Every structure is written in C-alpha cells, then in structure tokens.
Amino acid sequence: MNKLVIGNLVHRPLRSLISVFAVAIEVIMILSIAAIMFGMLNGQKVRTSGIGADMITHPGAASNLIGVSGAAASIKVADVLRPLPHVTVVSPVNIKLSSGATLENIYGIDFKSFQDLRPFIFISGGPFQAPDDAIIDDYEAARGTGKKVGDPIQILNHTFRIAGIVEHGRGGRKFIPIDTMGQLIGTEGKASYFYLKLDDIKNSDAVRAEIKATPGMEQYDVQTMEELLSSLTPDKMPGFNVGLRTVIGIAIIIGFLVIFQSMYTAVMERTREIGILKSLGASKAAIVGAVLRESGLLAVCGIVLGIAATFGIRAGLHAKFPTMDFELTGNWIAIATLLALAGALFGALYPALKAAAKDPIEALAYE
Structure with missing residues (x-):
C-alpha cells in the first residue's frame, strides 16, 4: 500500500508539487508573521530593558x-x-x-x-x-x-x-x-x-x-521597569492576537482547500483503481488510510520545504534589513508543523471517506 501511495504521487508530479508548495506557503505564512510580530515585541522589550532605568513615569x-x-x-x-x-x-x-x-x-x-x-x-x-x-x-x-x-x-x-x-x-x-x-x-x-x-x-x-x-x-503613572516589561505581552497589545490569528487562519484555509481539491480529484480519477482494491478485499479503513497517508506525505514534504524557506527568508531579511527583528523559535516551528499537518489531514478526510464508501461493482464499471 505504501508503494501504491508513492506511485500515485509520482504519477501526478505537477499536482503533487502544487500541493507541497501550498502547504509550504501555509507554513511560511504562519512562521513569518509570528517571527516578525514576536520579534518586534520582544526586541522592544530587550531594548527597553537595556536603557538601564529602574522606574518610568509619565502622564496618566x-x-x-x-x-x-x-x-x-x-x-x-x-x-x-x-x-x-x-x-x-x-x-x-x-x-x-x-x-x-x-x-x-x-x-x-x-x-x-x-x-x-x-x-x-x-x-x-x-x-x-x-x-x-x-x-x-x-x-x-x-x-x-x-x-x-x-x-x-x-x-x-x-x-x-x-x-x-x-x-x-x-x-x-x-x-x-x-x-x-x-x-x-x-x-x-x-x-x-x-x-x-x-x-x-x-x-x-x-x-x-x-x-x-x-x-x-x-495623575502620573509610575511603574518599575519590570512592571512595564511584563505589560508588553501579546494579550495586552491592541490587535496583536487578532492580526496573528487572522493570518494563521487564512494560511490554514489555503492549505486545507488545496489538499482537499488535490485529494478529491485524485479519488475521482482513481475510482476504478479503488474498485479493484475493494474487490481484492481491501477494507474501508485501508482505503481511508491510503488516502490519508498520501496527503500526509504531501504535508510532510511541504512542511520541510516551508521551514527551510522560512530560514532562508530570515537570512535574506537579516542581510537586507539588519535592524529588523525576526524571531524564529522552535515553539512556533512546532505549532506551524502541527497546524499544517492537521489542515492537510482534515482536507483529505472527506475524499478518503468518499473513496471508502464506493461500491466495488460500480467502481469497476467506471470509465
């Protein structure tokens, strides 16, 4: 079954590449926006701490x-x-x-x-x-x-x-x-x-x-620098989390739709092939598993490409804009990986269930 999954991807190289690039773009969007936004916030915290003051006061x-x-x-x-x-x-x-x-x-x-x-x-x-x-x-x-x-x-x-x-x-x-x-x-x-x-x-x-x-x-506001720095968090920044979640949501939708379209089309094209598998005794779970494995492999390739491309973007930005804070962390790499993988698998779920539900006799008669 694994050979069949790989064979299906190799047999349709253009569609496979488009799906991989879509997942990669999803990962790049998530990591880049998080790196830029958290980089700006944490960069400001570091530089504010470096002033050397103990307290700050300003009009209320x-x-x-x-x-x-x-x-x-x-x-x-x-x-x-x-x-x-x-x-x-x-x-x-x-x-x-x-x-x-x-x-x-x-x-x-x-x-x-x-x-x-x-x-x-x-x-x-x-x-x-x-x-x-x-x-x-x-x-x-x-x-x-x-x-x-x-x-x-x-x-x-x-x-x-x-x-x-x-x-x-x-x-x-x-x-x-x-x-x-x-x-x-x-x-x-x-x-x-x-x-x-x-x-x-x-x-x-x-x-x-x-x-x-x-x-x-x-009426003056008086804070220690520790209190000021503790207030510089995403939850206390107007629009920070909204902007971050919006971009992440758009990225997930892009990955979901491309994988869905790719897997749905692949299932429709392989109707006869699915009928042969079911007539040979393949269970519904085996058919679902094959489709999900295919989408999972596409997602993994896209995730690896997306992470590598994001590191390339960081290097390019640092060379072009040395003052720009671009904070790429292991935590957000893990989050982007899980979101992209989940989006791809959910995108393939309906096509997988549709493939498993096909009647083998009708599938064998399909032209």
Missing part, C-alpha cells in the same frame, strides 16, 4: 506602548523628581514613532542624564557636539552600504550628522538631542517619559508613593 493619559504617546509633560518635571528620596538619576525623553523607511522609535534624549542611566558603549565617535548631531547604533550603521561618523543621515525629514556609533540595545537605534526633537515635531520643552534610576530597586514602592504625593503628579 500616555500609553505604555513606547513611542505611540505624544510628549505631554514638561521637561521641568525632571527637576521635581530629582530631589525625591532614593532617586539618583532622572532622564527625560521625547520618543517619536517614525514611519519612514522602517517603523521605528526615534529617541530625543538629554545625553548626560541618559548616559547616567547606563553608559553608551561607543564603537566610534562620541556624544552630541551640536543640535543637529545624531547617535546611531551599530545595526543602523550597518544598514545598506554602511554609515560612519561624520556622514549625514535623514531623521524625521531633517539632515543630521552622525556624531557617534554605539552598541545596540539602548531603547532605540537613533538618538537626537531632546531640544532638537521638540523643535522638529512641535513639542518644545516637552517629554514623553521620565526614566528614573534609584539607589536601590527595593525602594521603588517608596519612590512611587513620593511621586504620587507630589503636588501636580497625582
């Missing part, structure tokens, strides 16, 4: 989604926070979500206080020397033909000079002076968030209480 109306809130607070709030007990560093930042060549957060920073949170590790160059200076990380510098200190760079439709290149992992990939950021986007003297460094993280509750007790700060 602002969002925890870094970059999507406007600059709603005065930079002078930093002067109110610095004298509080246990607070050693306060760094105001103005973060702007930019949708230029890529979707990214541009950080407007006060260099000294931001450096005090956790020092930049400069690969070349150094701090801002002028209002139109920018600092970029090594991934951004490697993009395209490569950038070096002194080169011009377009940020927020404005030409900056690269003053320094730093190791990646400090919140964003591009940093400009906070005053320049305010002038460019019309938020002069404003900040989106205030990052705090404490003498001891154990004092976070006391600092939170002090901030809330400060006149004018009652």
Whole structure:
C-alpha cells in the first residue's frame, strides 16, 4: 500500500508539487508573521530593558506602548523628581514613532542624564557636539552600504550628522538631542517619559508613593521597569492576537482547500483503481488510510520545504534589513508543523471517506 501511495504521487508530479508548495506557503505564512510580530515585541522589550532605568513615569493619559504617546509633560518635571528620596538619576525623553523607511522609535534624549542611566558603549565617535548631531547604533550603521561618523543621515525629514556609533540595545537605534526633537515635531520643552534610576530597586514602592504625593503628579503613572516589561505581552497589545490569528487562519484555509481539491480529484480519477482494491478485499479503513497517508506525505514534504524557506527568508531579511527583528523559535516551528499537518489531514478526510464508501461493482464499471 505504501508503494501504491508513492506511485500515485509520482504519477501526478505537477499536482503533487502544487500541493507541497501550498502547504509550504501555509507554513511560511504562519512562521513569518509570528517571527516578525514576536520579534518586534520582544526586541522592544530587550531594548527597553537595556536603557538601564529602574522606574518610568509619565502622564496618566500616555500609553505604555513606547513611542505611540505624544510628549505631554514638561521637561521641568525632571527637576521635581530629582530631589525625591532614593532617586539618583532622572532622564527625560521625547520618543517619536517614525514611519519612514522602517517603523521605528526615534529617541530625543538629554545625553548626560541618559548616559547616567547606563553608559553608551561607543564603537566610534562620541556624544552630541551640536543640535543637529545624531547617535546611531551599530545595526543602523550597518544598514545598506554602511554609515560612519561624520556622514549625514535623514531623521524625521531633517539632515543630521552622525556624531557617534554605539552598541545596540539602548531603547532605540537613533538618538537626537531632546531640544532638537521638540523643535522638529512641535513639542518644545516637552517629554514623553521620565526614566528614573534609584539607589536601590527595593525602594521603588517608596519612590512611587513620593511621586504620587507630589503636588501636580497625582495623575502620573509610575511603574518599575519590570512592571512595564511584563505589560508588553501579546494579550495586552491592541490587535496583536487578532492580526496573528487572522493570518494563521487564512494560511490554514489555503492549505486545507488545496489538499482537499488535490485529494478529491485524485479519488475521482482513481475510482476504478479503488474498485479493484475493494474487490481484492481491501477494507474501508485501508482505503481511508491510503488516502490519508498520501496527503500526509504531501504535508510532510511541504512542511520541510516551508521551514527551510522560512530560514532562508530570515537570512535574506537579516542581510537586507539588519535592524529588523525576526524571531524564529522552535515553539512556533512546532505549532506551524502541527497546524499544517492537521489542515492537510482534515482536507483529505472527506475524499478518503468518499473513496471508502464506493461500491466495488460500480467502481469497476467506471470509465
């Protein structure tokens, strides 16, 4: 029976290849969308953690989604926070979500206080020397033909000079002076968030209480960085799970329909062959098993091709877009494999049952 299954696939190479490619596309869609979405989310978590702050505070109306809130607070709030007990560093930042060549957060920073949170590790160059200076990380510098200190760079439709290149992992990939950021986007003297460094993280509750007790700060949201990072999950991201499930659902439907069409047509074409098998004593279970084995073999070939192609896509994207986070995990490879295999088997189930239900006499008389 196994030889018969393989023979059927080899006898119809074009249909077999189309089915394999359909399953491969299903796997690629599932893995790629999951890798991109989780890569963006987890990449942001890693970079936010790398800032080096212990706490973050912002006006209550602002969002925890870094970059999507406007600059709603005065930079002078930093002067109110610095004298509080246990607070050693306060760094105001103005973060702007930019949708230029890529979707990214541009950080407007006060260099000294931001450096005090956790020092930049400069690969070349150094701090801002002028209002139109920018600092970029090594991934951004490697993009395209490569950038070096002194080169011009377009940020927020404005030409900056690269003053320094730093190791990646400090919140964003591009940093400009906070005053320049305010002038460019019309938020002069404003900040989106205030990052705090404490003498001891154990004092976070006391600092939170002090901030809330400060006149004018009652409505500010205050979180430890651990609390902020724990909120960056798919369940708390608007539309994250909806988008992920929609794409996965479409991918499963594609695989299901192609396998269904392929197996249904194959069963119709092999009516006489099925009649011969049943007249020789093949049971309904044996007929169903043969059809399901055939679809299973197609699915396995498609899954292997899809996984290999996804790794190829990841390598290509990393070469073309080094700043892009593409997180391909074993967990999602297993999920994609199970979904594709289940979709293929369910797609073949009705054709298999239809084949098993054929009357052997009618099947033998079929032309």
